[in-house]
Amino acid sequence: MKNDFKFSDTSVKAGDLLLNENPFVYVLSSKEKGLRCDNCLQKLKVLKCSGCQFVHYCGRVCQKEAWSGHKWECANLKRVAPKIIPDAARMLAKIVNRLSRGDGHTYRAYYTKTSFRMWKDLMSHYPDLKQDKKRMDHFTSLCMVLFEFLRDISLPNTVELMGMYGRMVINSFTILDIDMNSIGTGIYLASSIVDHSCGPNAVATFDGKTINIRAIQDMPSLDWNQIRISYIDLLKTPRERQTELLENYYFLCECDRCIGDIQTKIIHAAKCPNTKCDNPIKIPWKNCELVKKSMDHSKNNGIENGDSNKSEIKDSECSGGSEIDEIECSACGSKCTDKYIEVYKKAMEFTEMHLQKMKGSSVAYVDVCKFCLEKQEGVLHPLNVLHAQTLDHAFDALIQVQLWEIASIYAEKLVHCFKFYYGERHPLLGLLHLKYGKILLYKMDLRKALEQLKLAEKILKITHGDRHPLYKEQLLPLLSQAMIEC
């Protein structure tokens, strides 16, 4: 792949491509099986591999390109059929294969003209892994699948295999399609040098299976130690983000957004009872304390029981002033009556329960979301995280059922939430402006449509670049349509 690396002493502009890379190994998710090409991951008309009848390709070019990596897998998939091999097991098998037969141990992924990373440079977090019951159970079950699946390949010993598993789970990227939906998993050796921040200065997007890492801020020079992307969904409380990062990546995030008080003030805030005041009010609510830093004790606590770090991630109630004191707005002095607090708590509980329920299913329900939003009306702050999550679900659900009128009302509100949680330059904010603009075009509200599409353009140019299909094939046609009709 051609890669014009930036020199480390030249300054970086927002939108600059810092790295693009093809995966070391990758798999198409099984939910996309038969819908996309297993090689290029594009959504095209595909044909089954005549050998295994399991993988699909969009044409001869992709089939040929994939063959050297698929040959060993093809025979094994055929042998175990109709048994389905889980995605994670296929991924681990591909790693084993690439390392044992291919160029796996010598392959270099460059991130500057002279610096590169190899498979062995990935972190395996071996000690953390060994104490993580959930992951160890997962590993054991994958091993059982592998023994059957790779009968003809001599597997590495358990320690080695666990090292591979650790590198796999810690360093995997979720491959996203043009709408930011997950379609697969890949390991990118060079890109995995980038650490996490909840307020990142770079972003990873995908074009097919290729990862692109772009700067979203200007920087005086390119220092890879300072580049940060987000590993997780940011529309969450700092505590939830910390917990997720600790459980999945074994580190405690203490970035400005997690530690600072800008988010903690607002995440669970109530609206001021004074309708003219938009100051957030903190009413005591559970689970908002930050995760405490006591990693050194991790050996003696819950990790061994599988509830990794549970002793630090306890249920807690925020002490936003003592319970007896009256809660009042720090800006206008309006008091929250007991009844108001009661309504707030009911709305929070109700929403939390339904969001939890929707998490399990892939569909969001319009009526459930609307019902939650009605309960939240007038008591939850517009940037309250539960309100934002409900709007997010509602917006998706409304698009599914093509209720454009309400969808556009929610989109308007959601923009503010996305800016607050994701930041001003985030692919999801760009995508939201694009979807909102598209809806306004349907509604023939041309002036506003153009405004939204221009906002989308500004963001997507930075996060995706003007050659990405989302920009070129989705945004530009809408933009020119809006301009012609305007």
Ligand SMILES: [Zn+2]
């Ligand atoms: Zn293809």
Ligand SMILES: [Zn+2]
């Ligand atoms: Zn095959």
Ligand SMILES: [Zn+2]
């Ligand atoms: Zn953080």
Ligand SMILES: [Zn+2]
């Ligand atoms: Zn107020």
